[in-house]
Amino acid sequence: MPLENSLKVQRVKMGINQAELGNLVGVSRQTISLIERGDYNPSITLVLKLSKVFDVAVEEIFSYQEDKEDE
Amino acid sequence: MNKKTILRMIVLMVIGGIIGIIFSIGLLKLNQPAYINIATQTGHFIVKNSLAIYIGLFLCLFLPAVYHYQKAKRNYNQITDMADDKDDAYEKAGEKSFNLSMLINSTYLILNMMLFGMTFDKTRGDFFLIIFLVMFSAICAAVLEIIAIKYIQKIDNRLKGEPTSFRFHQDFLESCDEAEKLRIYKCGYNAFQLSKNVTLGFIVITIISNLILNTGIFPIFISCMIMLMQVTSYSYYALKGNKNLIYKG
Numbered sequence: 001m002p003l004e005n006s007l008k009v010q011r012v013k014m015g016i017n018q019a020e021l022g023n024l025v026g027v028s029r030q031t032i033s034l035i036e037r038g039d040y041n042p043s044i045t046l047v048l049k050l051s052k053v054f055d056v057a058v059e060e061i062f063s064y065q066e067d068k069e070d071e
Numbered sequence: 072m073n074k075k076t077i078l079r080m081i082v083l084m085v086i087g088g089i090i091g092i093i094f095s096i097g098l099l100k101l102n103q104p105a106y107i108n109i110a111t112q113t114g115h116f117i118v119k120n121s122l123a124i125y126i127g128l129f130l131c132l133f134l135p136a137v138y139h140y141q142k143a144k145r146n147y148n149q150i151t152d153m154a155d156d157k158d159d160a161y162e163k164a165g166e167k168s169f170n171l172s173m174l175i176n177s178t179y180l181i182l183n184m185m186l187f188g189m190t191f192d193k194t195r196g197d198f199f200l201i202i203f204l205v206m207f208s209a210i211c212a213a214v215l216e217i218i219a220i221k222y223i224q225k226i227d228n229r230l231k232g233e234p235t236s237f238r239f240h241q242d243f244l245e246s247c248d249e250a251e252k253l254r255i256y257k258c259g260y261n262a263f264q265l266s267k268n269v270t271l272g273f274i275v276i277t278i279i280s281n282l283i284l285n286t287g288i289f290p291i292f293i294s295c296m297i298m299l300m301q302v303t304s305y306s307y308y309a310l311k312g313n314k315n316l317i318y319k320g
Binding site: 017018019026027028029030031033034035040042043045046 | 155158159162227229248249250251253
């Protein structure tokens, strides 16, 4: 999975659960869970909303890791 | 076209031909008085026992649909929004039961319609009872679906749309989040591809059946119309989508 994230770390740091984070950015709890597990790559809009909620740069939540096949 | 593509096309045509030959031989074997008699007897059996079949469908399909809906509700009610991992497990189990319930409910409705179409006869004594049973089944299936959708909307108030409205699917889809929409689109595309292939199979079967068993042109006409509708509706939405290529979520 080339897109890695520290969403769970950020969320725990903020002291909210998946449902509350979902409400803050307008998605379901299930979608937050999928992103945290790396099973779903969110859209740019959602990434920006998450970065705004945590008040950190996008790069602090999401990082792109080159696949070996891409190199 | 390169050599590989041409070779692949020839292989596919050969495989199609072999399947056609096998199917034709099978139908030729079926075109014997003994088998035709079995089919006729089965038809008579269904017509004669249609009342019992209606009740059987209710017990074997509608009641399990209600059971799975209740099971889904039990799982969804366990979600506390506090324990994320546990909630995931309950949500998955709830979704599985919910989808199963809706699948069984739709199957129940379709089989009822099919049975009604197959056994429709104005001269039979219990004609009005049959009409009542069909309407009762349709109402039961519709009510269960509406109750289930309303329940899902109650536990997730983001989801909009009035289940009895013609705009329901549009409103419901618009209220889903991006991950849910992606899942719906993927399911829709896979279902389209599968149903297209199945319809193609039906066209082949109806053509060969008409050639060997003289089943008539109506089944061929209907299966071709279904495929035509599938392909044109897909193309229509593809063309419509081209005008608005920017994904807005």
